[in-house]
Amino acid sequence: MDALLTGLSMALTPENLLYAVVGVLLGTAVGVLPGIGPAMTVALLLPVTYNVSPSAALIMFAGIYYGGMYGGSTTSILLNTPGESSSVITALEGNKMAKRGRAAQALATAAIGSFVAGTIGTILLVAVAPTVAEWVVVLGAPSYFALMLLALVAVTSVLGSSKLRGFSSLALGLAIGLVGTSTGQARLTFDNPLLADGIDIVVVAVAIFAVGEALWVAAHLRRRPLEIIPVGRPWMDRKDWRRSWAPWLRGTAYGFPFGALPAGGAELPTFLSYITERRLAGEHRAEFGKGAIEGVAGPEAANNASAAGTLVPLLAIGLPTTATAAVILAAMQSYGLQPGPQLFEAEPELVWTLLASLFVANTLLLVINLPLAPLWARLLRIPRPYLYAGILFFAVLGAYSVNFQRFDVLLLCLFGALGFAMRRFGLPVLPLIVGVILGPRLEEQLTQALQLSQGDVSALWSEPVAVIVYVVIAVLLLGPLVLRLIPGKQGPERLEDEVEELEEEVRS
């Protein structure tokens, strides 16, 4: 508690507060704009880590992460186009509410629900993360290796439409992570001295998220403009409050644990929250599909709580489970910070300032989102060419500023083309970026484990935690296959199919 209060006093210093404000403003803006997300924004801002203090940069990034969740819901509700993947479910009921003239209430329950869930989620994060860190710190290299493997398998196979595509993307990421001579041998360097130090993560992240997305948008530049629903200042009456508070809390209960699991992300908990709210709606059951406020309140709370949840494995174990968390991890590494259990002991001031600033960011978000929602919606009128020209400019600047080498800009173009091709062929980018970041650390743990055991491979399953994790991995990989083999029982549907079914159901 003392540590948190010290952190709060640090977070409220003018400099850190300024970065928090910049972060939440940027985060909301990119959340509102479809196609531009917090992961791209943090990737574009990675070069600022060269001259900004670690705590300020992390505060800004956390603000962007939280802000993206808020902004995405505005677009979902007013435009029926989710700004972020986590807001897909919100669009189901949110846009229906808006069409019935209840846009103000939908925005209000989304913003206040996000605040409630974000605050509870952050409290849970503060309570859980240090304990997890204490627990993890005693683990040896074999367990770490297993945990990282679990994170890789989970982000690859749980989310996304196709396991094959997921693992292809992961393989690409691990290959990019192999480049360099850090192990003493030259791997994939093509005898090019510029590749000897490996490929900088900034270049890869910026290329995949910013350049790839910009090329993709340029290829689909002209789309029929969408109709936006005009809205005033968000507000709710007593009845809306009564119908919203329970979904907020239930959404939080779904979001946080799912975010904290290595198979994080907001898609699954928002979906589950929606289903639950529909089942529990009682007298309002008939309103679902026509704009039920519960269907906005629950999923919105779930996606914010899951954002807080993903910070648990990120800070306590050093495992990123979402694209944004992966890029934040890259930022921490560029400061030479070792995310994971040691972080709480080595850098208590930094960690607690960051945690305290999450409360600050959450409050700021409520303040700027509730009255300013109509203003944020105006961002949707910016022609894409201006927006993406700016993004490409910053992308090239960022890649060049890494080493001041033209070679990095060349790599940027190369990986940008890869990012475009991945979008074209439906390969998810999350496994790639997690692979690039975790790959080298995975290898490090493996080397360490094998050195201690003098090359005895059985050391890898010599720790109980490692064994449990391997069992979980096996269940994750084989579970769906086994279920499909049981006659008369369909394997669990993919999340995307479920969401599509749900959308069709709601539309009809």
Next chain:
Amino acid sequence: MTVVVGWTPDARGQAALLRAVHEAQVHDEPLLVVNASSGTAPVDDRFAGAAELAAIRALLDSHGVDAEVRQPVVRDVTDALLDITEEVDASMLVIGIRHRSAVGKLLMGSTAQRILLDARCPVLAVKA
């Protein structure tokens, strides 16, 4: 021969549309309403939505004009309008104009000026 009108769901477009309806009735010609967008922004206020379309449909029907509404998404709105006037061999093109500041014209160019100079048919410019 057809009367073509460049229409946007605002005061300017409304003035142009009303005048175009009048011209179509006087000359007993069909009316073609063009509402184009470059489609580069997710939301374009000058691209009519369902409600606005329904409103002008009602207006056109109440005047008993034989009217068609087109909403093309094109690279250049001005070029599209000029192309359509040639395609339907328009007898007249009606547009709405407004005052623009010198800076605004410098930055964005003047759509009206380009239409006046490049159109192959007579252009009727209506002030909102």
